[in-house]
Amino acid sequence: MxxxxxxxxxxxxxxxxxxxxxxxxxxxxxxxxxxxxxxxxxxxxxxxxxxGACMRVEIFDRSMTIAAQFFTSILPLLIVAVTFVGAGSDQLADVVGATGDSAELIDEAVRGSSSTGFGAVGVLLVLVSATSLSRALTRAFAVVWLVDRPRMSVRSSWRWFAVVVVLVLAVVVMQGLTQRTGVLPPRFLWPAALSLATDVAVATFVPWVLLAGRIAGRWLVPGAVAFALLMMVIRPAADVWLPWALDASAARYGPIGMAFTYLAWLYTVAFVFIGTAVIGQVVVSDRGRAGAWLRGRRGLTPQA
Structure with a gap:
């Protein structure tokens, strides 16, 4: 052999x-x-x-599942947040990356909503349904790290809500802060540093909290760094392609075309998110010196 x-x-x-x-x-x-x-x-x-790990994880299927869950979970929460805060559709369009016809469709959707239309019960239902994304991510990370999924209980449900809140804040807050820091010299440095730090923090926190701390935070850092670095390359390209693609889809096919285009972008992000988690698991579990140093004193069975 x-x-x-x-x-x-x-x-x-x-x-x-x-x-x-x-x-x-x-x-x-x-x-x-x-x-x-x-x-x-x-x-x-x-x-x-x-x-081999990507085959085991079934990365293509899981990425599509997570992208679809993100589309049906986080976007409604963003609409609810914009409606209640009264920030207007412009902020939501900026977050989504929409311009032109696609921005007009978002404006119509937001103007058609109201805080009284949602109500406390409606907001609660949207938030509870959004936890399906957390459950999908839990299944994915359990397979990536070869651990059993934490048992579901009322006590542990806060983890699902925490992940949803963190993801929404990461999308909204990072968008606002990068726009504000983009005027500071050097203009390219601060938005890039902020995006890098946010991506590393989110990619470390999400699997750590969903797996109930079964995987040490330091083991998650290599995959999180890989995710942040790849997103530094992908995000600028998306800033150019996504507005044009959304506008073209909205003009040709209406809301459904815009939805499919944005779902394609979410699939790319989900693929990178799960793929870099796989890379992190492989690097940390390696029998070489780097893997031993990353694992530290806590035991993780090397697999190479």
């Missing part, structure tokens, strides 16, 4: 490793040696384990 195949790893990851080993065995000698050398090193071993 090749040195990079882990017989004690997760089943799907082991299947992938054995398939790769079988392919390598049939390579010509001039190609086999450098491939084996690469796969036996940390970077090759990590890439192979990340691919």
């Amino acid at each position: 090749s040195a990079y195949v882990d017989p004690d790893g997760p089943p799907l990851a082991g299947v992938l490793e054995r398939r790769v080993a079988a392919v390598v065995e049939h390579l010509p000698p001039w190609a086999k040696r450098p491939v084996e050398w690469f796969l036996s090193r940390w970077i090759g071993r990590t890439l192979l384990r990340v691919a």
